Amino acid sequence: MVGYNDITKRIFTSLILILIVLLVINSPLASGILICIFIILGLYEFFSMVEKKGIPIYKYFGIIMGTMIPVSIILKFKISKTWELFFVVLAMISLIVMQFKRKENMGVIAGISTTIFGVLYVSWFLSFLIRLRFLPEGKGLLLSLLLITKLGDTGAYFIGSSFGKTPLISHISPNKTLEGACGGLLFSVMAALSTKFLLGYSYPHLLFLGLSLGTLAQLGDLSESLMKRDCNIKDSSKLLPGLGGVLDLVDSLLFTAPVFYFYISILR
Numbered sequence: 001m002v003g004y005n006d007i008t009k010r011i012f013t014s015l016i017l018i019l020i021v022l023l024v025i026n027s028p029l030a031s032g033i034l035i036c037i038f039i040i041l042g043l044y045e046f047f048s049m050v051e052k053k054g055i056p057i058y059k060y061f062g063i064i065m066g067t068m069i070p071v072s073i074i075l076k077f078k079i080s081k082t083w084e085l086f087f088v089v090l091a092m093i094s095l096i097v098m099q100f101k102r103k104e105n106m107g108v109i110a111g112i113s114t115t116i117f118g119v120l121y122v123s124w125f126l127s128f129l130i131r132l133r134f135l136p137e138g139k140g141l142l143l144s145l146l147l148i149t150k151l152g153d154t155g156a157y158f159i160g161s162s163f164g165k166t167p168l169i170s171h172i173s174p175n176k177t178l179e180g181a182c183g184g185l186l187f188s189v190m191a192a193l194s195t196k197f198l199l200g201y202s203y204p205h206l207l208f209l210g211l212s213l214g215t216l217a218q219l220g221d222l223s224e225s226l227m228k229r230d231c232n233i234k235d236s237s238k239l240l241p242g243l244g245g246v247l248d249l250v251d252s253l254l255f256t257a258p259v260f261y262f263y264i265s266i267l268r
Helices: 002-024 029-054 060-073 082-102 109-133 138-163 178-193 201-230 247-250 253-267
Strands: none
Touching: 002 029, 029 060, 029 109, 029 201, 029 247, 060 082, 060 109, 082 109, 109 138, 109 253, 138 178, 138 201, 138 253, 178 201, 201 253
């Protein structure tokens, strides 16, 4: 059962985050900067998590490499296929050359692979939030995505903590229940239906979005839980009282952001 203090902290922190989002959402630049800050913090938490597992990585190189992705979008730097391949090759060469400093050869492949994965998983996936906001109708799109994804999180948490009895996938996350998952999906659908004034889609279309994004949100949450179990930690950090770390906050957005962006791009 969730304690009263935990719920209070969770609600208080969530209200502050909602206020911050409302303050910046009108400005594409301010929204981009805020998301970039979250990406940097998320990268730091991910690489710190990996370090605790004993995988040899270059944390700050990974953070710098990951920060270049959202910054290039904010600065509207047009990345052609040539530039994109150049950056990938340069990053790979740099990572391999840095391994030459190490006195041991064990873990070289794991270190390089994990660094690249961290950049893609945290930075590239979350950078689609900036891409969404920079679209002509970006404010409504970003708000809709946040509502569908985060209300799903809220529903899963409160329904699960109040009525949850049946374990969902106990070896990944022992606290997640089937009842909570169903509650989260229901909340995502209701949130999607409420975004009609933002998106203008028909209700069957919004129902499809709610079910699809709600499912992806829970898969994103489970994916981070899987990694935390591997690293033997409960939260990615203690930065956000009641919520854990930045990765714990954005894990459900890691899958919904890129899929929603590509979905919108196909419709346009």
